[in-house]
Amino acid sequence: MSVELDLDRIIVSAAEMSAIETRLFDAGFPVAALMEKVAGRIAQWIQHWLSQQTPNPPHLGVLVGPGHNGGDALVVARELWFQGYPISIYRPLDKAKPLTQAHFDYATSLGIPILDRWQDLQDCQVIVDGLFGFGQTRPIEGKLADLLTWVNQQPQQRLSIDIPSGIHTDTGEVLGVAFQADVTLCLGLWKRGLFQDAALDVLGEVQRLDFDIPWADVAAVLGPVPQWQRITPESARSALPLPRPQFTHKYQQGQLLLIAGSRQYGGAASLAALGARASGVGMLTLAVPESLQPLLNQQVPEALVLACPETPQGAIAQLPRDCDLNRYDAIALGPGLTQQTPTLLEQTLQIDSPLVLDADGLNLLAADSNWQGGEANITPWRSSPLILTPHPGEFRRLFPHLSAPHPAEAAQQAASQSGALVVLKGARVVIARPDGSLAINPESTPALARGGSGDVLTGLMAGLVAIAACQKRAIAPLVHSAVWWHAQGALRAQQQRGVLGVDAWTLSQTLPLVVAGQV
Ligand SMILES: NC(=O)C1=CN([C@@H]2O[C@H](COP(=O)(O)OP(=O)(O)OC[C@H]3O[C@@H](n4cnc5c(N)ncnc54)[C@H](O)[C@@H]3O)[C@@H](O)[C@H]2O)[C@@H](O)CC1
Ligand SMILES: Nc1ncnc2c1ncn2[C@@H]1O[C@H](COP(=O)(O)OP(=O)(O)O)[C@@H](O)[C@H]1O
Numbered sequence: 001m002s003v004e005l006d007l008d009r010i011i012v013s014a015a016e017m018s019a020i021e022t023r024l025f026d027a028g029f030p031v032a033a034l035m036e037k038v039a040g041r042i043a044q045w046i047q048h049w050l051s052q053q054t055p056n057p058p059h060l061g062v063l064v065g066p067g068h069n070g071g072d073a074l075v076v077a078r079e080l081w082f083q084g085y086p087i088s089i090y091r092p093l094d095k096a097k098p099l100t101q102a103h104f105d106y107a108t109s110l111g112i113p114i115l116d117r118w119q120d121l122q123d124c125q126v127i128v129d130g131l132f133g134f135g136q137t138r139p140i141e142g143k144l145a146d147l148l149t150w151v152n153q154q155p156q157q158r159l160s161i162d163i164p165s166g167i168h169t170d171t172g173e174v175l176g177v178a179f180q181a182d183v184t185l186c187l188g189l190w191k192r193g194l195f196q197d198a199a200l201d202v203l204g205e206v207q208r209l210d211f212d213i214p215w216a217d218v219a220a221v222l223g224p225v226p227q228w229q230r231i232t233p234e235s236a237r238s239a240l241p242l243p244r245p246q247f248t249h250k251y252q253q254g255q256l257l258l259i260a261g262s263r264q265y266g267g268a269a270s271l272a273a274l275g276a277r278a279s280g281v282g283m284l285t286l287a288v289p290e291s292l293q294p295l296l297n298q299q300v301p302e303a304l305v306l307a308c309p310e311t312p313q314g315a316i317a318q319l320p321r322d323c324d325l326n327r328y329d330a331i332a333l334g335p336g337l338t339q340q341t342p343t344l345l346e347q348t349l350q351i352d353s354p355l356v357l358d359a360d361g362l363n364l365l366a367a368d369s370n371w372q373g374g375e376a377n378i379t380p381w382r383s384s385p386l387i388l389t390p391h392p393g394e395f396r397r398l399f400p401h402l403s404a405p406h407p408a409e410a411a412q413q414a415a416s417q418s419g420a421l422v423v424l425k426g427a428r429v430v431i432a433r434p435d436g437s438l439a440i441n442p443e444s445t446p447a448l449a450r451g452g453s454g455d456v457l458t459g460l461m462a463g464l465v466a467i468a469a470c471q472k473r474a475i476a477p478l479v480h481s482a483v484w485w486h487a488q489g490a491l492r493a494q495q496q497r498g499v500l501g502v503d504a505w506t507l508s509q510t511l512p513l514v515v516a517g518q519v
């Protein structure tokens with residue numbers, strides 16, 4: 001018996017969703033009954049949504065496709081018609097699956113208007129997209145492309161059933177043109193495409209409507225531990241090292257060494273240090289070029305600052321002789337470092353504790369001859385986790401030979417072949433583990449698209465990893481947690497200051513509030 005997972009955490013491909021549905025049908029659940037159930041929940045959701053906006057039922061235009069997405073749309077249209085909503089149906093293609101055709105015939109017999117021209121949808125207040133669901137693979141072309149282009153130019157609110165038509169269910173790619181939704185109601189289980197950066201701007205607000213899929217059927221298709229998971233508030237919270245016991249001291253709450261900064265990039269070191277502060281790590285040590293010591297002492301007074309001899313250009317030339325790398329629970333290397341001193345990477349890689357590499361730490365790794373473009377697995381020469389936090393540019397330098405077309409698959413391949421835990425940054429951060437599993441952060445904000453946000457993440461993540469390592473907890477859940485809280489910190493700061501008000505320093509000051517708010 002596998003442990004039942006919250007269905008909200010699971011992300012499926014179109015083929016997996018189809019296989020899960022097939023199991024329900026094979027077990028005796030009639031296809032038509034499932035469609036009634038699902039569409040009934042969609043209709044209820046729409047009714048509640050619209051009742052909050054206007055007391056009078058608005059006129060709904062319903063786009064109906066040939067498959068069961070169109071069938072869902074017809075059942076929704078029928079139910080809302082019975083509830084007194086004015087409805088108009090537009091069906092661009094004549095062909096339909098038998099169940100969809102039956103619903104179309106019944107809707108026609110009820111006298112629900114069937115439009116001949118899509119232009120007549122302009123009288124509606126809301127347009128519902130039931131053209132294609134997870135069955136879509138082909139590009140949207142010809143008349144369908146013209147229809148969606150026209151619909152997207154209309155002022156009405158737009159709601160999509162399951163996934164916007166024109167979005168590839170697995171990759172999130174726009175297949176020519178896509179229905180531009182204000183709301184997307186994902187049915188049953190989260191689809192992969194809804195978390196791909198390429199799709200984000202056409203999804204609108206995304207909600208999942210549950211339809212009671214038994215765990216046994218999910219596990220039969222996805223295995224006992226589904227590979228693709230969403231980070232949820234519960235998983236992010238439960239990973240935090242809380243509550244803190246009364247009887248403890250700082251060395252039991254993690255010791256982190258952060259090696260960062262140069263005369264040129266002093267801010268990166270302080271932002272990473274402030275991120276680490278937000279983790280609550282017991283003891284923070286900063287190794288920085290000696291000229292940065294006064295700045296860091298002032299900005300992060302609780303940290304122990306190691307002044308390192310520096311190069312003429314102001315980079316760390318070497319670590320102080322008395323710096324014992326073995327005493328730390330975790331090490332982070334990279335923000336603002338420059339690439340002048342490859343020995344820093346060599347030294348830290350040899351230490352048997354978790355290592356977080358970011359920015360120039362990643363660039364040094366990419367240039368290291370042992371790394372071999374990420375194709376030589378690190379596991380034989382390192383037993384502790386190596387955590388890489390590249391943005392897409394750094395990722396390409398690290399893994400130049402990977403040909404996976406989409407970020408999630410690319411991260412998955414990168415982690416499997418290199419043995420590192422790969423945190424691929426972007427609008428939706430993907431965390432891939434060497435065992436092939438993948439976690440995606442579903443909630444974030446473009447407020448983070450700003451210099452320094454990543455430095456804060458590195459510090460926060462390394463701090464949480466240090467606590468986990470010190471307390472002999474699993475490391476990966478804390479990496480997920482760091483990505484989640486980083487985004488939540490940005491969302492909180494954005495609430496207070498707007499999307500343009502979330503500079504990295506503000507983010508670092510908001511993070512302790514959201515993380516501490518979990519106690
Ligand atoms: N089976 C059921 O009773 C349930 C079905 N559900 C609904 O069913 C959907 C999946 O239904 P289907 O598998 O029938 O697939 P779709 O409704 O997504 O449509 C697939 C059909 O569209 C055609 N098509 C795809 N792309 C096209 C293009 N670009 N141009 C022209 N034709 C194109 C395909 O040839 C196929 O006939 C889900 O998204 C969901 O809305 C869910 O509600 C769960 C219950
Ligand atoms: N459009 C976006 N939406 C959400 N998060 C974003 C977006 N763009 C960037 N981010 C996040 O901001 C951070 C940027 O990190 P990085 O590229 O390393 O920048 P820097 O080196 O300047 O700190 C990452 O955590 C990334 O996921």
Ligand SMILES: [K+]
Pocket residue numbers: 069129130131132133160161162163164165
């Ligand atoms: K749809």
